[in-house]
Amino acid sequence: MTSVILKTWTLFFGFAIICLAHGLQGTLLGIRAIVEGFSFVSTGFIVAGYYVGYLAGSILIPILLQRVGHIRVFAALASLASIAILLHTVLLDPFSWFFIRILTGISLSGIYVIMESWLNDKSTNETRGKILSIYMIVTFTFVGIGQLLLNLSDPAKVDLFILVSILLSFALLPILLSITEAPKFDNPKRIALKELFVVSPLGFVGAFFIGLAHSVIFGYGAVYAIAKGLSTFEISIFMVIVSTFGAVFQWPIGFLSDRIDRRVILISVTLIAAGLSIFIVISSYLSLVVFFITLAFFAGMSLPMHSLAVAHTNDFLQPDEIVAASSSINILVGIGAILGPITASLFMKVIGPDGFFVYLLIVHLLLGLFGLYRMGKRTKPADIESQYVPLPRNITAAGMELNPKVENTED
Numbered sequence: 001m002t003s004v005i006l007k008t009w010t011l012f013f014g015f016a017i018i019c020l021a022h023g024l025q026g027t028l029l030g031i032r033a034i035v036e037g038f039s040f041v042s043t044g045f046i047v048a049g050y051y052v053g054y055l056a057g058s059i060l061i062p063i064l065l066q067r068v069g070h071i072r073v074f075a076a077l078a079s080l081a082s083i084a085i086l087l088h089t090v091l092l093d094p095f096s097w098f099f100i101r102i103l104t105g106i107s108l109s110g111i112y113v114i115m116e117s118w119l120n121d122k123s124t125n126e127t128r129g130k131i132l133s134i135y136m137i138v139t140f141t142f143v144g145i146g147q148l149l150l151n152l153s154d155p156a157k158v159d160l161f162i163l164v165s166i167l168l169s170f171a172l173l174p175i176l177l178s179i180t181e182a183p184k185f186d187n188p189k190r191i192a193l194k195e196l197f198v199v200s201p202l203g204f205v206g207a208f209f210i211g212l213a214h215s216v217i218f219g220y221g222a223v224y225a226i227a228k229g230l231s232t233f234e235i236s237i238f239m240v241i242v243s244t245f246g247a248v249f250q251w252p253i254g255f256l257s258d259r260i261d262r263r264v265i266l267i268s269v270t271l272i273a274a275g276l277s278i279f280i281v282i283s284s285y286l287s288l289v290v291f292f293i294t295l296a297f298f299a300g301m302s303l304p305m306h307s308l309a310v311a312h313t314n315d316f317l318q319p320d321e322i323v324a325a326s327s328s329i330n331i332l333v334g335i336g337a338i339l340g341p342i343t344a345s346l347f348m349k350v351i352g353p354d355g356f357f358v359y360l361l362i363v364h365l366l367l368g369l370f371g372l373y374r375m376g377k378r379t380k381p382a383d384i385e386s387q388y389v390p391l392p393r394n395i396t397a398a399g400m401e402l403n404p405k406v407e408n409t410e411d
Helices: 002-035 040-068 070-090 094-122 128-152 159-170 172-176 193-199 201-219 221-227 232-248 250-257 262-283 288-302 305-314 319-351 355-375
Strands: none
Touching: 002 040, 002 070, 002 094, 002 128, 002 159, 002 172, 002 201, 002 221, 002 232, 040 070, 040 094, 040 201, 040 221, 040 319, 070 094, 070 159, 070 172, 094 128, 128 159, 128 232, 159 172, 193 201, 193 319, 201 221, 201 232, 201 262, 201 288, 201 305, 201 319, 201 355, 221 232, 221 319, 221 355, 232 250, 232 288, 250 262, 250 305, 262 288, 262 305, 262 355, 305 319, 319 355
């Protein structure tokens, strides 16, 4: 493990700084939108703008990488993200923020593709799993710490926006000054969406519903928290709990899913998350401590759904098909992520702040019921060679090549 870290520490250090900025800016913008008097629906469209950019970037950036190269594209994207966050303080209207968030989404999706392909190039069959584990720990840890930076200043001021810009610019230094050579890049192929549905209907539908849910939890969570009257410190704790417990629960759930029919685990955590949504609404009126405890268990059930859906899909694939399938899964997650914040904002407009968890209740319940339906239509594969691998929620097809179960065709 030490040798792996020594070879990749500059990449992880730069990426950790980007995660700090990413964790801070998502929550900061949600709070600032409400401070500026943007409606729930307008804010929902702003959040959706990020995922529009993220989906577009995942398609366009690989083309740029092949033409321009990793280092130049990385520098351009980090600079664009640094500029974009500052534009929020100049153009204070929802329409402008929507397009600025598209720029941010394109930038960060490209950065993730570059980082993951770089790490994959530095890995071997023996170290891929270790690098993926470090990558996940860095992602969740520093995104969580980024939420706490919210307490350094008043979100209504410009200070935190400048801090995000500084962090994104600073992240360039360890990578651009590193002696690490840029990797060769091959644009991952995709399995057609129709083919993916035939291979795994539950994986297909699950990816879409996971996008509907997780984009709201992370992109719109701060909006819900401030609408419920939480202070800035309490909002940061809210988001840290979501990120932390969503990561911690990955391992025990993964352990169970490799020993029990994976569909049973996926359906169970989904339905439990749906039930906990009701308790969160109730506890929000009783006690902040109980509210946070219930939220922790909700995050622990909901966030591993992505890794479960990917692992379930992989149960029906050959090792050399996993990366292509993950690319198509990411498109489905992206489509769901675009629609999620907009739909959740409509629930909150009609019901009030509690509409946030009413929406999440419905999304999780529908996915759980579809899983039960699919169990009646298909038996468990007789010889499963895949396994559950904890995955960061933003992982791209390039990052999936770090999965130890992916077949390395060059070897």
